[in-house]
Amino acid sequence: MIKRMLIMLVVVAVVLGGIFGFKDFVNGKIKEFMTGPAGPGHQAQTVSTTKAVTTDWQPQIEAVGSMRAVRGSDLSLEVVGVVDELNFQSGDDVEAGKVLLKLRDFDDVAKLKSLQAQADLAKITYDRDVKQLNAHAVAQAVVDNDEANLRNNRALVDQQQALVDKKTLKAPFAGRLGIRQVDLGQYLAAGTAIVTLQALTPIYLDFLLPQKTLAQIQVGMPVKVKVDAFPNATFPGKISSINSKVEATSRNVQVRATLDNADKKLVPGMFATVDIDIGAPQKLVTLPQTAITYNPYGNLVYVVDDKGKGADGKPQLTVRQTFVTTGDTRGDQVAILKGVKDGDQIVSGGQMKLRNGIAITVNNTVSPANDANPKPVDN
Numbered sequence: 001m002i003k004r005m006l007i008m009l010v011v012v013a014v015v016l017g018g019i020f021g022f023k024d025f026v027n028g029k030i031k032e033f034m035t036g037p038a039g040p041g042h043q044a045q046t047v048s049t050t051k052a053v054t055t056d057w058q059p060q061i062e063a064v065g066s067m068r069a070v071r072g073s074d075l076s077l078e079v080v081g082v083v084d085e086l087n088f089q090s091g092d093d094v095e096a097g098k099v100l101l102k103l104r105d106f107d108d109v110a111k112l113k114s115l116q117a118q119a120d121l122a123k124i125t126y127d128r129d130v131k132q133l134n135a136h137a138v139a140q141a142v143v144d145n146d147e148a149n150l151r152n153n154r155a156l157v158d159q160q161q162a163l164v165d166k167k168t169l170k171a172p173f174a175g176r177l178g179i180r181q182v183d184l185g186q187y188l189a190a191g192t193a194i195v196t197l198q199a200l201t202p203i204y205l206d207f208l209l210p211q212k213t214l215a216q217i218q219v220g221m222p223v224k225v226k227v228d229a230f231p232n233a234t235f236p237g238k239i240s241s242i243n244s245k246v247e248a249t250s251r252n253v254q255v256r257a258t259l260d261n262a263d264k265k266l267v268p269g270m271f272a273t274v275d276i277d278i279g280a281p282q283k284l285v286t287l288p289q290t291a292i293t294y295n296p297y298g299n300l301v302y303v304v305d306d307k308g309k310g311a312d313g314k315p316q317l318t319v320r321q322t323f324v325t326t327g328d329t330r331g332d333q334v335a336i337l338k339g340v341k342d343g344d345q346i347v348s349g350g351q352m353k354l355r356n357g358i359a360i361t362v363n364n365t366v367s368p369a370n371d372a373n374p375k376p377v378d379n
Contacts, residue, residue: 044317044359047350048367049304050288054342057284057335059328060275061216063255065207067227067270070258071173071199076191077103079166083186088195090179094171101182101194103167112160119153126150175199176264198268203261205237207274208252216278217242223257224275227266235259235266239276284327284335290368291348292334298323302354304345304362317360319347332369 081103088100126146132138178196182188205225209217217239225235237259246253257274259266266272293300300323307316324339340346347354348368354360 044361045350045353046361046363047302047319047347047354048364049345049362050291050348050367050370052285052287052336052340052342052344052346054283055286056281057286057328057330058277058281059279060277060330061209061213063207063209063274063276065205065272065274067266067268067272068204068206069175069198069200069268070202070204071175072197072268073172074193074196075100075169075172076193077101077166077169077188078190079103079163080190081105081167081188083182083184083188086180086182086184088177088180090177090195092177094174094177094197096171096174098171099168100171100177101169103188105164105167108160108164108167112157112164115153115157115160119150119157122146122150122153169194171197173197173199200264200267201261202258203266203268204240205257205259205272205274207255207257207272208247208250209255211246211251211253214242214246214253217255217276221276224277225257225259225272226274227270227272229270230265233265235261284337285340285342286330286333287336287340287346288332288348288368288370289329289334290332291346292324292326293351299326300324301340302347302351303340304347304360317362318357319354319360321356332371 083101084104085102086100087098087102088094094100126143126149129138129143129146133140133143175197176199178198180195182192182194188194205223219239219242221239223237223239225237226233227235237257239255240258241256243254287301291301293302300321302319303322305318305320307318310316322339325337327335327337329335347360348370349366
């Protein structure tokens, strides 16, 4: 029994010793590969590089939002009837008060004339009895009754006139009509959508900003707006209002900008991006975002060092890791607050195969994008 126990312990010790020994061997080789400088036998790695430059950096707040008409409505009538007149076409620009549509109103107009005739007769009767009252030919009660009848008939006329007016659709404000939804002779139920009317000049842009930006924005600040429909155009505007509360669920505040939109290119419902300049421009070192290697323990770049020319007359270039502090991004660029100075040569592509001290060759035939205001292109 004791002999078997000893054999088992020896076997376990041999196995564990082999495992830990192999692990130490692998770790040593990895450490040697990662920390050891590139020697003569190492092949130079091909990378692309860029130069760190100091540029004017305008701090901005970026957001997305939707266009909204200053005045907009889906027009309809509150009474039923058959379409008798159509006085507009889809897409027309109309002035306030323009008659757009009429429902068939023959019966209603005839009743209105009948009620008007009764009101006229009541007025004649009232005037005659007033004269007779002055001559003491009738009692005051007769005149009072005539006056009540006159008022009642006039009220019935006004009531019928309102019903006739309800069968006429007028533009409540000036704007551009949308697509017509009804046709001549069609029977309309109450509330049927006839056409949309949108006032396009000016136009609102509603967007949301985090609550932390409230100290940086104010009414009257200029904004620059872009939409996908016109990728090469920028539409200026100004912040016209800031909501009086922050949404409790998202901690965002709603902001509204007003754009002139004189050419009426912008329409309600459009998706838009908005940039708000805050503060004065700063001088900052910038790099393309591809030059940054992002890690949980810190962001770093590879700085190119020139070791002079070798025996073959070619420059001997190596790289070294440098930790950097990054700031805001702008298009393809990122601001470098600390770690790189103006004029440093930085690796912009091919970092995955690099380590400290390794030799490199530079090939900038294909360079990563480095545009502060990139324009998306569909291929």
